[in-house]
Amino acid sequence: MESKGQVANGGLPAGAGSDQIPNAKPQKPLALILFGPPGSGKGTQSKLLLKTLDFPQISTGDMLREHVRRGNAVGTKVEAKMKAGILVKDEVVNRLVEERLAQPNAARGFILDGYPRTRAQAETLCGMLAGRGAEAVVIHLVVDYNEVIARLTGRRQCPVCGTLYNLKFKPSKVPGVCDLEGAALIVRDDDREEVIRERLDAYQNQTKPLIEYFREKGKRLYDVDASSEPPEAVFQKILALIQ
Numbered sequence: 001m002e003s004k005g006q007v008a009n010g011g012l013p014a015g016a017g018s019d020q021i022p023n024a025k026p027q028k029p030l031a032l033i034l035f036g037p038p039g040s041g042k043g044t045q046s047k048l049l050l051k052t053l054d055f056p057q058i059s060t061g062d063m064l065r066e067h068v069r070r071g072n073a074v075g076t077k078v079e080a081k082m083k084a085g086i087l088v089k090d091e092v093v094n095r096l097v098e099e100r101l102a103q104p105n106a107a108r109g110f111i112l113d114g115y116p117r118t119r120a121q122a123e124t125l126c127g128m129l130a131g132r133g134a135e136a137v138v139i140h141l142v143v144d145y146n147e148v149i150a151r152l153t154g155r156r157q158c159p160v161c162g163t164l165y166n167l168k169f170k171p172s173k174v175p176g177v178c179d180l181e182g183a184a185l186i187v188r189d190d191d192r193e194e195v196i197r198e199r200l201d202a203y204q205n206q207t208k209p210l211i212e213y214f215r216e217k218g219k220r221l222y223d224v225d226a227s228s229e230p231p232e233a234v235f236q237k238i239l240a241l242i243q
């Protein structure tokens, strides 16, 4: 077991055991960066990759919440901002990522989640990766927006028992009513078309400059069609690309 939860906070190397035998064939650590709009199945792909590659997921959101929970210096600094929904400063987030990358279980590779979020973060990340001899591989899940909208706006929920239906993929037996107790189905606020369009636009605005940055820099970047095949097939495509 890796000593999880040990934040290298001024912690110095243990002194002994620093002269380990170098690995026979050192491989470049892989920094996997997944981009995908709502409805692209990014969460599913990320989980499959973590399991198969045995990489840690480095989530800046989780790390920040953990610091807040512990109430340490970083935590108190960012807590108010997070509560107010204000973005935490790049330098704070960058430092967290840098510390995390130095931990032993990130030595072979890792999947970044929620980072980089800005072009400045992407630049810093590339510097960090260069310093560690790691290679960035960007997977961009591409979906047809009309299809995402059709899928998400087709969702209906029973307000009584919570069962989810989909007009296209999982319709109720009688249109508009729940199979279980006959309650009238509703559209959740999150699933209204204008809300979905807003989320897709927000994603687009945030991600586009990052994709462009990685492309300009000549990083390995793959556009993967995530709308015409089942998740398992998409996953196999991704695996083939990164190996």
Ligand SMILES: [Zn+2]
Pocket (backbone or CB within 6 Å): 158, 159, 160, 161, 162, 163, 178, 179, 180, 181, 182, 183
């Ligand atoms: Zn019901």
